[in-house]
Amino acid sequence: MATTVVSKVVSPVQATLLQRFLAARQATEDACRTLTAEDQMVQSCSEASPTKWHQAHTSWFFETFVLTPFLRGYQPFHPDFHWLFNSYYRSLGNEIPEKKLRASFSRPSLETIVGFRAHVNRHVEELLQQDNVPDDALRRIVLGIQHEQQHLELLLTDIKHAFFTNPLHPIYREAQQTADAEATPSRWVEFEGGIQQIGYPLNTADPLDFCFDNETPQHRVYLQPYALENRLVTCGEYLAFMNDNAYTRAELWLSEGLDTIESEGWESPLYWQRCTDDSTGWRIFTLGGWRGLSTMLATPVCHVSLFEADAYARWRGCRLPTEAEWEYAANEAAMETTGLLEQGGLHPVAATSDGLTQMLGYTWEWTASAYTGYPGYAPLPGALGEYNGKFMSSQMVLRGGSVATPASHIRTAYRNFFTPGTRWQFSGIRLARAFSHNE
Amino acid sequence: MATTVVSKVVSPVQATLLQRFLAARQATEDACRTLTAEDQMVQSCSEASPTKWHQAHTSWFFETFVLTPFLRGYQPFHPDFHWLFNSYYRSLGNEIPEKKLRASFSRPSLETIVGFRAHVNRHVEELLQQDNVPDDALRRIVLGIQHEQQHLELLLTDIKHAFFTNPLHPIYREAQQTADAEATPSRWVEFEGGIQQIGYPLNTADPLDFCFDNETPQHRVYLQPYALENRLVTCGEYLAFMNDNAYTRAELWLSEGLDTIESEGWESPLYWQRCTDDSTGWRIFTLGGWRGLSTMLATPVCHVSLFEADAYARWRGCRLPTEAEWEYAANEAAMETTGLLEQGGLHPVAATSDGLTQMLGYTWEWTASAYTGYPGYAPLPGALGEYNGKFMSSQMVLRGGSVATPASHIRTAYRNFFTPGTRWQFSGIRLARAFSHNE
Amino acid sequence: MATTVVSKVVSPVQATLLQRFLAARQATEDACRTLTAEDQMVQSCSEASPTKWHQAHTSWFFETFVLTPFLRGYQPFHPDFHWLFNSYYRSLGNEIPEKKLRASFSRPSLETIVGFRAHVNRHVEELLQQDNVPDDALRRIVLGIQHEQQHLELLLTDIKHAFFTNPLHPIYREAQQTADAEATPSRWVEFEGGIQQIGYPLNTADPLDFCFDNETPQHRVYLQPYALENRLVTCGEYLAFMNDNAYTRAELWLSEGLDTIESEGWESPLYWQRCTDDSTGWRIFTLGGWRGLSTMLATPVCHVSLFEADAYARWRGCRLPTEAEWEYAANEAAMETTGLLEQGGLHPVAATSDGLTQMLGYTWEWTASAYTGYPGYAPLPGALGEYNGKFMSSQMVLRGGSVATPASHIRTAYRNFFTPGTRWQFSGIRLARAFSHNE
């Protein structure tokens, strides 16, 4: 793929789109490079999917929503892939393989899936070299690229869990293991609030402009004065919370959270494990293998649930920000892009800059906002409408992306969402509190 | 109790409070009058508790939070009741009987519980006849009355479920079975929105003024223009939705809702059952026994989950109101009080008045708002702080009360909350939609 | 009932049968005398049923299998009881209330059930005072009496569990709490084996002679020489096993047993609880309330599972007897009848006599035999055929009856059966081993 030559002059929009398409596809394949066919079979928790499935499902998306309707004479790669790699678009039919069976997918083989990817790439390229591809097709390719990037992020979080679960604890990618710098000192960044706009200002005339349907419509909200902590909560700060017996103090927890930590036996974030060879008594599993907690105290805590983020905030006498507070603040601050996938570390590093920092990248930030539709929200028509809207119950919003999020995928308006007990994502904690001029 | 004579002159505030206390206690006992000791043992679903337990737990509340701290020399009725009837105040100790064991409570006997109630009543009365009872005690009695009323409502919804589950389907209270009138025709009531206030304006100087902590602080919100349907959705309208195969059409449902209707086998609201002796093919179980649906078509549909309310709204091309929209509208409208517990029907009747109607009483109304804290929300200190705040995850707000809610218990600011799959409450549907001047 | 006068001369067989019938019915009612209507509602584990249900179900048996087919003009007591109190006779119809709903049976009330019992008693009496009642009816009444006695035993074991589960731990019947005597010293009673007969020699000509179908046909078996311990294993002996860390030593346990003790968290027999006010550190819940283990060391251990009985035997270098070994030995030994229900203690006492003792009564004795049909076994025809045969998988045989078994109910040929993890019955341990003349 990397050597593909764009052989025909097409519109600049189509040329740009093809370049982005090929780059997104390549990024997925790059992430798979060190994984064996066996690694790509593993599904180690119910939230996760095998790497091979991610590779196939993202290709299925282009085949189903782009190639079949828009490329004249397109022949699907395999007659069964139509239903085999449909994950959840229930209006497309009943023959949905149970998610739990994904781990049984020894066939089709990885080799076949690699062939499927090439087939889809070749035909999307063919389509984009035609004249006057309809806007609707272009928009769907844009959506497919975003979908590909979402699954790239999931692929990385899933393989992290798979390797953690594997008794030999393989390393995904060797990382430099330097002790972290001190983190920027904590301070509060204040906002006056009032009536403000949130939501993405989509330019509907530009087929390459994009946001998910759940980021619209842009709308006004009323914000009380508030303050955000300048950086993410660190592992060292979180360790103090643990050492204050927080996991056994009922008054710190949401009721559902207390039930969860008891039934799951949680006493630390996911991927933390007691050990004897670090001065803190803890080590942390990363995509670069085990690291002693003592070398990571200044780095942002991650892989915590909403319950833990909320309890931590209560312990500090603070709260979590609402998503509107978060988005308005992110829009106000000068955005860094140092903590995203392309910087390559695959684990968040300590905050070092001044001002409001670590808003994009590093870790997803749990908010106090449940995931519901914005005023006037309308899902996409047809099967694509199942993308976001149908998940609007019992989930909480997270903002800002993480070290596993591609830079071209994230926006200040971006709304991620998970159930409050979710921990396998790179999810961390940003504190908020009320702000009054009298303080 | 009904014959209790207030034997001493106390402050008007205390006298009023004593009267309210005795009335609330009496209301619970009236509701139990037709129930045998055996009936009061039943717990027919995990959300429910036995009647006997409700009677005891509400007395425990006064003993624990009022009598023990404020009545000098008070002797608890029974040394074990301290922990036996604590439902969930986890910071009070570990010896919490499992909720699932409530049905095993053959002992203490109902007779003992009745004695416990009288003991508590006598001593609260004694306290309120003392001079200068501290404000804090008065406020806790006010809270205890509200707590008593909440459990009265639960008691009624629980015994409804118990009698529905019983293979002989006993009748709780005979009701007049008249065919319902036509319902007021549907129309849309419009609101301009803008910056508005919601939340309860608590007068902290008045110990008898009351709202739950979760209704505060009063605060400003920004509302887009919107409209509410003038009355609740009726059984007849809901039947049309069912007859349009709604329960099998994936596109109408939240993902979690679709999972739920499939795993639970839902095809109608709770308490609806197919039958051969009604022209509609359905009958409905009420606290007055079975009624043919054909006699109830104009009455509000109730015992639906958030999932069903949301799917119905989607089917109609509408949505559910947010809680801010609901509260602002309820504050604007002239409030009727015809559909609450004291009117005695124990099942919602058809809307007959003009204007925005059925806002208070009839059925709880699911909103589109997840249950979280208002800006600046702070729970009560100590164990009482567990009352509301700790449930702020994975629940949705309902507004307005039902036929099982005492009139003195409900307010336009009142926030009830349940998980979205809950159906054993009298929960119904109010539609909302955007409103624009261009229409 | 106790004052019923047999008013007419009938055949001696019928007179005897009526007397036995009335005595069996009375025994059930005597056992219920101290239980409130609320107590009779409780179902505290899945194996148990509420007392009220036992009272009704045994009456249902007579109504269904005796009165309806054999008493001309009999009117059932209630039109719904036909299906309401059918426990498991699936060939009689589909409308089986779920066992789990038994605890919801607030209605029919206990008062109604008591009326049902009287109605059934009166009509069975009427039937038995007619001339020439067919043999088949007499045999079914005999079976109904045995069924009544089985449920009397279950009623006692179930209420023991209910009162243990109740947080106030009520006492069913006050018992004299004397420290037990020393138990007879352990010794081995030897048997030569060879070809022997087991199974009940039923006299089919006598309608009053009775055994269950699973005790027939009488047949020959070949026994290797073997020995039985002269008495049951005591609590003191079992405590030594516990103190030898037996519950954590994998090599002592069947695989399924190890899984069970781990998943259930077992570390002692059922009804044993750690305490601080007995020198052993343990107390035991009995139908007479809590007793310190130090006063019970010589009494037989009971409420153990097959897994625990088997592990104990292995720890002692012994094994459990087969049912054929047990039956042959019981037939050889002189039978005492000191440990059955009528002796009134409701808890097994220490062995004091010489010879092979405690074979009948005291505790049910787990055998090494799985419950299957004897050679040539044929179940009863029709619905009554569901009585025994259909349970012949995954269960183990127990022999000899317990302190909860009526004396007229037990035989050396009697085969009881439970799954190997069952503990709520009075089940104890008899040891066996091979015997060779060379020893």
Add this chain to the structure above:
Amino acid sequence: MATTVVSKVVSPVQATLLQRFLAARQATEDACRTLTAEDQMVQSCSEASPTKWHQAHTSWFFETFVLTPFLRGYQPFHPDFHWLFNSYYRSLGNEIPEKKLRASFSRPSLETIVGFRAHVNRHVEELLQQDNVPDDALRRIVLGIQHEQQHLELLLTDIKHAFFTNPLHPIYREAQQTADAEATPSRWVEFEGGIQQIGYPLNTADPLDFCFDNETPQHRVYLQPYALENRLVTCGEYLAFMNDNAYTRAELWLSEGLDTIESEGWESPLYWQRCTDDSTGWRIFTLGGWRGLSTMLATPVCHVSLFEADAYARWRGCRLPTEAEWEYAANEAAMETTGLLEQGGLHPVAATSDGLTQMLGYTWEWTASAYTGYPGYAPLPGALGEYNGKFMSSQMVLRGGSVATPASHIRTAYRNFFTPGTRWQFSGIRLARAFSHNE
């Protein structure tokens, strides 16, 4: 391995053993030849294990029980394999990976496991070429070969289930699809019974003689006269049972069986599926792919549970044989060896010979005997004692081997055992009934 040259003269016993060892190891590897690394990862039901795991675990057995204790200077292949491939020998330590995690074993890779096998083979060969290998080591190698063969059989049954579960239904090995011949007509083969011997007559002086501990001691049993059907029940005969609505007739089933068919939704043997392209309306999945039932009517039914075998026998007015009846009959009959693994069909074919046939091979035959120890049974000492004895509860005995059993692995005394609901093995039905001279 196939080319290994035995390079040194050793004792004939050791030479024979080495040959058998290499053949058994080779047979496993032959079975894996067509399976990809991905196929070897799949675990599609809780009873099954991934192929790769079988390959490793059998090697672990030789490393742990033979090489480490007996080969001086032996270096384990990998420091973690000691605990990683221990399946259930709990006395060897606590670090047992959960069975459910076997599917996560992407690492160690198949390539590593193949290396592990070669390493173990090389060192066992080295050991067997030494002088005077102790008898205990030889006996353990014999046991390891039997263990290898058991896992070869499991490997085949597991991959059958894996490929059935895979939505593409791959074929394991192409088979000739000829319509089957008529089966030998049914007739009854009669046995007089009396006192007979069963159990394996182990020659303890010969280290190569072998049986499992559960086949000993040989002992006398008393058999009533009985008859066995001459051949296995066929698919055609079983279809008649299905067509007689057997799966919905409660009176045919054990209680536990009825619960199972209802909860599992069974209406046919495992691997049968309704289809439209066979005249019977059914097709059957085999290791050679799908076959129409109409071509298989004369072949033995297989993949039935004990419950189905028992219900079928009841429907025919027969019963299942006890294991003693089966073994005595098998010893009396002239044994064919046409239906075992080496004949290559991997699916049982129709009976064609006279006399008692299909006793060895074809399908495992469910017996009416629960799996318990023989009189005088003693498990092996140490960890190897966990092999058989600890499973002696809640399981039923099967006899005779199947098309997946190596010929050198089976004996008439061989006792296989599974819980009564097990169907993923090649398990079929042999009928028995009483025999009397009067008939």
